[in-house]
Amino acid sequence: MEEKSMQGNGEESFAQCGGHSSANLGTLVLEAIRMWEELQGAKGVSSQELSKVAELIAKAMRSSPTVQDRALCYSLLANNKNLLKSYYFEISENNAQQQKDCLHNGEEISCSKASQILDTLRINGIAVWDGLFLDDNIIDEATELGKALYDEHIEVGYKFTSADAHKIQAPSQIWSQKGKYHFTGEPDNTQGRYRAHFPANGKQTENQIVNSLFFNPHIRSIVKRYYQAPVREEYFLFETLTPAVENQKFHFDGLTDQMKVMVLLEDVSIDDGPLIFLKKTCNASEKLYPHFEAWFHQAEDHPDTDLDALKNEGVEQRIVTGKKGDCIFFDTLSLHRGSPCTTGIRRNVVLTFSSETLRTQAIRPLIRQGIPQELLK
């Protein structure tokens, strides 16, 4: 980590804010800090003024900020609740605008069913393409592979659930004919949930079954049009859920734009641990803000969700049971949770896409884990 030494340049206030000289900071960040400090002298700060500062920070974060820029902006937002809230609404609004602006000149949608899925997805944050893979051999092939990976995990798992496993980097990283992947399962993951992860990072994996699902043109086209921004295949999961009692809390998966596409390999009934999703939670709102705030501070846990209050605002809960071959698209910046299998087993795969939206660009540099602790105030 390169860090230039502090120089006395008379910019006391910048040093107080982030402990760095202005020589290290981008112009937009300096402008934001200057404006923020001027506002501190004023009696009250209006919401327009807050969003002006937020806008400057967002612009700075989208233009290759240095680690000092990022640390300073993180600290500024983390220490000023009203500014953080304004930032949340600002970057969500930027995304909404980006989607509107691009809607008229996007690529062609593959078919009318895909258009329907896209419309529903925009309203609800979730849409199900029933039987997209019905009668497709790929489902049976993926099921066989998922079972083989689970069996392998159970063997490898015994080796790596000892106390020492946590000290080893990626303890269960495996290279085999099946490709490069790693497992998580008890006790690392929540109860009864086993996952084989295939990283893709925008490229084909070494496994052809994974690739033919992950690079399906209908799916990619829907995800790309949903965001109206570049999308990237991040990682692919084979999931096996076995009976458990633990319930997940409602959560977002992170702060950046991400879509998960769950393909059911077998029928999923209410006993098989279906996904639980809150429709119409894909847009920023006062009620969702506590979840954003918790993630921003990297809190240990998500806050409890006041379901009744959300329902009063038109939010509906969907318990996503379904049939083998169904394909469930969901925006992971909407509230959702896993539910435990009571008696059954759930087998499915999950395709995870990220998108380089204006929101993603404004928030990624501010993810706390990515900023050296010693630069944070």
Ligand SMILES: O=C(O)CCC(=O)C(=O)O
């Ligand atoms: O497996 C599920 O039903 C949902 C788990 C979850 O929260 C996720 O995959 O993001």
Ligand SMILES: [Fe+2]
């Ligand atoms: Fe999740």
